[in-house]
Amino acid sequence: MKILVCISHVPDTTTKIKFDGNKLDENGVQFIIGPYDDYALARAVEIQGEKGATVTVLNVGTASTEPTIRKALAIGADDAIRVDAEPTDAMFVAQQIVAVAKAENYDMILMGRESSDFNGGLVHGLVGEMMGWPSIAPCMKLELNGDSATMAREIEGGKEYLEVGLPFVAGVQEPIAEWKIPNMRGIMMARKKPLKVIPPVEVEGVTEYQSFTLPEGKSECKIIDPDNIGELVNLLKNEAKVL
Amino acid sequence: MSVLVYVEADGGIVKKSSLEAVAYGAEIAKGAGSSAIAIATGTVAEAELANLGKFGASKILHVSDERLNDGGIQATANVVFQAAEKESAGTLVMARSSLVDAIASRVAIKLGASVVTNVVDLPDTSNGFVVKRGVYTGKAFANVAVPGDKKVITIAKNAISPVESGDAATVEAFSANLSDADFAVKRTKVEKAEGDILLPEADKVISGGRGLKAPENWGMIEELAKTLGAATACSKPVSDMEWRPHHEHVGQTGIKISPTLYIAVGISGAIQHLAGVNSSKVIVVINKDAEAPFFKAADYGIVGDAFEVVPKLTEAIKEVI
Ligand SMILES: Cc1cc2nc3c(=O)[nH]c(=O)nc-3n(C[C@H](O)[C@H](O)[C@H](O)COP(=O)(O)OP(=O)(O)OC[C@H]3O[C@@H](n4cnc5c(N)ncnc54)[C@H](O)[C@@H]3O)c2cc1C
Ligand SMILES: Nc1ncnc2c1ncn2[C@@H]1O[C@H](COP(=O)(O)O)[C@@H](O)[C@H]1O
Numbered sequence: 001m002k003i004l005v006c007i008s009h010v011p012d013t014t015t016k017i018k019f020d021g022n023k024l025d026e027n028g029v030q031f032i033i034g035p036y037d038d039y040a041l042a043r044a045v046e047i048q049g050e051k052g053a054t055v056t057v058l059n060v061g062t063a064s065t066e067p068t069i070r071k072a073l074a075i076g077a078d079d080a081i082r083v084d085a086e087p088t089d090a091m092f093v094a095q096q097i098v099a100v101a102k103a104e105n106y107d108m109i110l111m112g113r114e115s116s117d118f119n120g121g122l123v124h125g126l127v128g129e130m131m132g133w134p135s136i137a138p139c140m141k142l143e144l145n146g147d148s149a150t151m152a153r154e155i156e157g158g159k160e161y162l163e164v165g166l167p168f169v170a171g172v173q174e175p176i177a178e179w180k181i182p183n184m185r186g187i188m189m190a191r192k193k194p195l196k197v198i199p200p201v202e203v204e205g206v207t208e209y210q211s212f213t214l215p216e217g218k219s220e221c222k223i224i225d226p227d228n229i230g231e232l233v234n235l236l237k238n239e240a241k242v243l
Numbered sequence: 244m245s246v247l248v249y250v251e252a253d254g255g256i257v258k259k260s261s262l263e264a265v266a267y268g269a270e271i272a273k274g275a276g277s278s279a280i281a282i283a284t285g286t287v288a289e290a291e292l293a294n295l296g297k298f299g300a301s302k303i304l305h306v307s308d309e310r311l312n313d314g315g316i317q318a319t320a321n322v323v324f325q326a327a328e329k330e331s332a333g334t335l336v337m338a339r340s341s342l343v344d345a346i347a348s349r350v351a352i353k354l355g356a357s358v359v360t361n362v363v364d365l366p367d368t369s370n371g372f373v374v375k376r377g378v379y380t381g382k383a384f385a386n387v388a389v390p391g392d393k394k395v396i397t398i399a400k401n402a403i404s405p406v407e408s409g410d411a412a413t414v415e416a417f418s419a420n421l422s423d424a425d426f427a428v429k430r431t432k433v434e435k436a437e438g439d440i441l442l443p444e445a446d447k448v449i450s451g452g453r454g455l456k457a458p459e460n461w462g463m464i465e466e467l468a469k470t471l472g473a474a475t476a477c478s479k480p481v482s483d484m485e486w487r488p489h490h491e492h493v494g495q496t497g498i499k500i501s502p503t504l505y506i507a508v509g510i511s512g513a514i515q516h517l518a519g520v521n522s523s524k525v526i527v528v529i530n531k532d533a534e535a536p537f538f539k540a541a542d543y544g545i546v547g548d549a550f551e552v553v554p555k556l557t558e559a560i561k562e563v564i
Binding site for chain 2: 011013014016017019024035036090091094116117118119120121122123124125126128129130134135136137138140150153154155156157158159160161162163164165173174175205206207208209210211212213214215218219221222223224225226229230232233235236237240242243
């Protein structure tokens, strides 16, 4: 069994986002494996333990993402591929993933339900459609039985259970697995694991991120005395007009 | 080129978010001097569909195939694609939902279209086609130029406020070509909280955090929610500990919501939590710690013990509504 796990390289979730002209101000920003992608990796490593799969991680990014890729190797992926390019949008990333996937026979492609920078929630469906495979997202449970899988997918107000034949693409979220923290041995081993760097394929018609804005800040919070709850109700009704 | 709007129904009733999508599509069509056509799938009442005319749809296509009631990703994507081809649609508009989030990308590939999700406002067409979308998990917005003459757009809640005007429109049966391959993914079971107000659609939301101490203390949260006609939500640790179901968890790794009123009870206001709720119109925070970071993101706050404040708030609200 061969599993491809796609990981993004994104600002740590506690980052205060600022921009430097037209791009993210990376000053002092810590980068991590996308939180959802980290779940995909964790589930893949579990399947590797249970069924003896090989797990390949794939990132579309510049050389600056290599520490993030090494971390994925330390968590337990067997090898890694980096497509050497700035990931400009979901379509661009998806085309790179498809180029890699078409050259190999993966049984499944796992990734996050969405990246925490672009938040497109698109790459899994784009890859699924281009591969001619089903794409399931957000997938919160994945159990393999032979050449099919049972999944739970989150829907409004609950979940649906699905029976999906291999191969497939899944965009995952918790509680599919627990995040794994690399141990010392994993970190040592990761240094020797293969990380292949390949050039990107050409992609046309991508969207263009022209500028960024920050949400308007809230004005001062009005503090209301807990012994005067009527005042809060009054403000909600007459000032904020939400009751 | 016309604008096609995918309309979703829940229990035979068109979702409010789909009305917004129709109004959004109609605005784009108006700007381009074309018309907006809606496509609905599965079992939906005819009158519900005809009513979409009042929100700007000139015609409604309906694929009544009952197999589509199961919300199949592959099959629905194929139907929407075929409708777009039939109507030579340039732009496809859909309101975000668990199904739409899953099909937008697939339809875009089938159409050879550019695709942008989570759009929060009408496009700026003064120079090309530029949309504003949420990025960095609600911490920022991006203005994105969408190239090409075919586009797929998914819109966030409140991207537009629809107003009812005009007349009912005609509903036309449409039969899409579907094969067994489109239904290869089988739905075996659904677990759904019936009757509750669904969180992603809710106009008001009451959310509880670890400060509530135990799952049995949610009675007062539910009571307040019932009084306000609100949905209930929670912070991540609360769903991780299984005090509340997973689909109630809001934030960076949970659902992102933008209700008009969000009341947070016993939630500290960690940046990952705020990421999912900071586009709420009005935020009220109830926390016993005056230093809780959530107060910085709130419009109104009460520093106090939730177990005393919440029941009193419920009573006070009952008096005015
Ligand atoms: C990668 C990542 C992703 C994450 N994603 C999310 C996410 O999507 N959503 C999310 O919510 N969190 C998320 N978190 C977790 C987040 O960092 C916080 O740990 C979490 O939001 C805290 O939940 P809480 O506010 O309920 O609990 P706590 O931080 O424990 O806060 C409890 C609050 O209750 C107050 N309190 C206690 N007793 C009372 C009382 N009697 N009356 C009133 N107030 C009281 C306390 O003063 C305190 O402020 C994520 C974390 C990481 C690392
Ligand atoms: N640059 C990238 N390299 C590899 N995988 C990516 C990249 N960007 C996004 N992905 C994967 O695609 C998923 C969905 O991303 P998005 O469509 O941008 O929300 C992410 O959770 C990742 O698993």
